[in-house]
Amino acid sequence: MSESRLARVHAALAEPRVLVRRGEERTLTRANVPAVMLNAAPGAASVTPANALAIGDAYACVRALADAAASLPLHVYRRTADGRERMDGRTADLLRRPAPAVTQANLVGQLVAHLNLHGNAYLGKFKDSAGRVEQLALLAPDRVTPELRGGMPLYTVTGERGRQTTHTDADVIHIRALSTDGLVGLSPVRQCRVALGLSSTLAEHAATFFENDARPSGIVRLGAAGAGTNQDSLSNLRAAWDAKHRGVSNAHRVAIVSGDVDFVPVAMPLEDAQFLGQRELSAQEVARIFRIPPFFIGAKDGGSMTYSNVEQQSLHFVTYSLRPWLVLIEQRRYPLTRTCLPAPLTASSSSTHCCAPTPARGRPCTRRRSTR
Numbered sequence: 001m002s003e004s005r006l007a008r009v010h011a012a013l014a015e016p017r018v019l020v021r022r023g024e025e026r027t028l029t030r031a032n033v034p035a036v037m038l039n040a041a042p043g044a045a046s047v048t049p050a051n052a053l054a055i056g057d058a059y060a061c062v063r064a065l066a067d068a069a070a071s072l073p074l075h076v077y078r079r080t081a082d083g084r085e086r087m088d089g090r091t092a093d094l095l096r097r098p099a100p101a102v103t104q105a106n107l108v109g110q111l112v113a114h115l116n117l118h119g120n121a122y123l124g125k126f127k128d129s130a131g132r133v134e135q136l137a138l139l140a141p142d143r144v145t146p147e148l149r150g151g152m153p154l155y156t157v158t159g160e161r162g163r164q165t166t167h168t169d170a171d172v173i174h175i176r177a178l179s180t181d182g183l184v185g186l187s188p189v190r191q192c193r194v195a196l197g198l199s200s201t202l203a204e205h206a207a208t209f210f211e212n213d214a215r216p217s218g219i220v221r222l223g224a225a226g227a228g229t230n231q232d233s234l235s236n237l238r239a240a241w242d243a244k245h246r247g248v249s250n251a252h253r254v255a256i257v258s259g260d261v262d263f264v265p266v267a268m269p270l271e272d273a274q275f276l277g278q279r280e281l282s283a284q285e286v287a288r289i290f291r292i293p294p295f296f297i298g299a300k301d302g303g304s305m306t307y308s309n310v311e312q313q314s315l316h317f318v319t320y321s322l323r324p325w326l327v328l329i330e331q332r333r334y335p336l337t338r339t340c341l342p343a344p345l346t347a348s349s350s351s352t353h354c355c356a357p358t359p360a361r362g363r364p365c366t367r368r369r370s371t372r
Helices: 003-014 058-069 090-096 104-117 191-211 231-245 274-288 306-328 334-341 362-370
Strands: 074-080 083-086 121-129 132-140 144-149 150-158 164-167 172-175 217-221 261-265 350-354
Touching: 058 104, 058 191, 058 274, 058 306, 090 132, 104 121, 104 132, 104 172, 104 306, 121 144, 150 172, 172 191, 172 306, 191 274
Parallel strands: none
Antiparallel strands: 074 083, 074 350, 121 132, 121 172, 144 150, 150 164, 217 261
């Protein structure tokens, strides 16, 4: 390379240049940053559908709904000129025994739990070599991604080894909770993570309070003779004090001291005295999220419990807490019956129902009148 050409290259490299890609937006906002990179809402603990059941109140609510739904039989009916009649066949057999070692109660209870935690439940139809549905099993909601293509729903399922497969509603039955886009259901846990985080924080505070409770009822204060005590002696005194009075089993014991030592009584702070009230309000808030009567999870509802209002709250649970989930399950029967029933018995002439008691059938006085 000639000297003149080499000089031009050096001059070009010495010129300052700014590398800018036209049309590129480099500003980071909450709109263009993935949600996983953002912190939770202010004051919210890290509550997700995966760990929500570690919160006692949330576990009680989900279990109440799942156990109640699992206890109801799921039958297949066929419409006739006289009304309807029970059906037997492949669909009924699948519902009675969805998969090996899986009962109908297991399937329905897990389905309701997925709906209350994730807002979505995906029921996979596993087929044999002839294309007939052989097993029914729920897919992990966090491994399924729904989307619309050409107006048809498609479901991308990610396996344990990262392999992805795409399926239609002929293979996956999607049952979703309340939705704002008509495609994906809203997770009650994610939408109300602040209230659930408060319940979790209160439980952790209670555990920490009693675990670290090293207060018999006051403070040990050394007199004038202890003014020159070195740090090692103070540390030994603190260790001996904790060994005698720290923990639940040693809480509020009487302290015996000797020498020039004063014991100053300490009352419980006002915020600690109101802790039980905070726990009660938090339990009621969690019950409200899952639309559960508070007494179902052992929380106070602010009123006295009588035979009449307990009956009404039980009917409220069946009508407004349990029935909406059962209707969602029943109305998704078409993708199942379409692939399981013979051609003459289409979904228009068959139906699947959870045998839940109606408010009229659940009231004792109504049953007595109907039998007279």
